[in-house]
Amino acid sequence: MGKLGKETKNLLLAITVICLISFLLAAGLSFLLAKDFQHEMLLHDYGVSGYQLNHEDKLQISAFTAHPNESDIERGKEALASIGYSEATSMQLLPTVREYRNQTMLYLLLLLLFLFGMVYLVLLFYLRRQHRAIDDAGSKIREFLDGNSMSRIECSQTGDWYSLFHDVNEMATILSAHAESQKQTKEFLQDIISDVSHQIKTPLSALKMYHEIISSHKGEAETVANFSEKSQREIKRMENVIYTLLKLARLDAGIIQMEKAEENVSALMQDVLERFETWAEQDHKEITLSGKDDISLNCDALWMSEAIGNIVKNALEHTQPGGHISVQWTQSPLLTQIVITDDGKGIHQEDLYNIFKRFYRSRFSSDVHGIGLGLPLAKSIVEAHGGTISVTSTLNVGTTFTLNFFSLTNE
Structure with missing residues (x-):
């Protein structure tokens, strides 16, 4: 078991003391049983002697098998006392009683030895098992402290210790998360x-x-x-x-709390249109809106306007004069969908997986003023509203951004 702890030593010492006290009690009990046996034997001898003295004509088996009466006992007691055989006779002078005492003491001691031996074996097995579990737990904790954040104590079994180990594992998980x-x-x-x-x-x-x-x-x-x-x-x-x-x-x-409210999507898109209408007219481009006037979206109007505005701005930057940008919105019991389509020069296939990365600049892009943050910001805003954003594009045909907001109509 290795080095025993103080608690284990105290427990074993207490059991040893209890064992020694039990042996002393067994010795005392064997003495009391022997005295009781001596008393019963004397009564028997008194009865046999008194019966024989009261029936001197012949020896009868009834002297040994019949229950002696008071007169037989009293006469036998007087007769045996005259030769020194009485309650005061020392146990050492009575081999039968002495043998009974010794055998009783031996049996009691053997029984106690067996019981305490089993207790010791079970206890040692239990302590050995617990000591191994604690050692394993200690090594796992040291591994965790040394930097292994995935180290955990094995606690698949039940019991007080394993309950504690489970709590330690839970604490380790929380610390790892922090x-x-x-x-x-x-x-x-x-x-x-x-x-x-x-x-x-x-x-x-x-x-x-x-x-x-x-x-x-x-x-x-x-x-x-x-x-x-x-x-x-x-x-x-x-x-x-x-x-x-x-x-x-x-x-x-995560320090921004979206101030969501039921916003009319048509009014929201009209606000975006007004921001870019002058730019579109100057560049001879057209922005059109299409959707029902009674559709609403649970969102933060300012942030959502920022997200959609960045996508429209991106479309204007990559659409040639005479181009067209379409903003459409629809709603079903499942989702609210906003689709922004342009007929610009499109996005190369290798760029589709990177356009939402910050500061990403395509090797095919001729834009020298863009900083590559508008689309990543739009994506972050949409996702902060629990939505998704996706893009499809065909070179020299156009690009489509699709914003989906699931189950927001039920909020």
């Missing part, structure tokens, strides 16, 4: 810092260069105006990057 959450938070912050630094580095470099040019050409109004305009464009680009990243970061961190 550790994983902290790890993800750390990685998330690292990614955000990396993204911000990567995206801001280029416009900052450009701003520095424009500032140097403006400083060295202060007297040239046209040059100063030209590079001031470029500086403003880079500052605007930095603002877009920072604001969009902050929105994504807040969504990813």
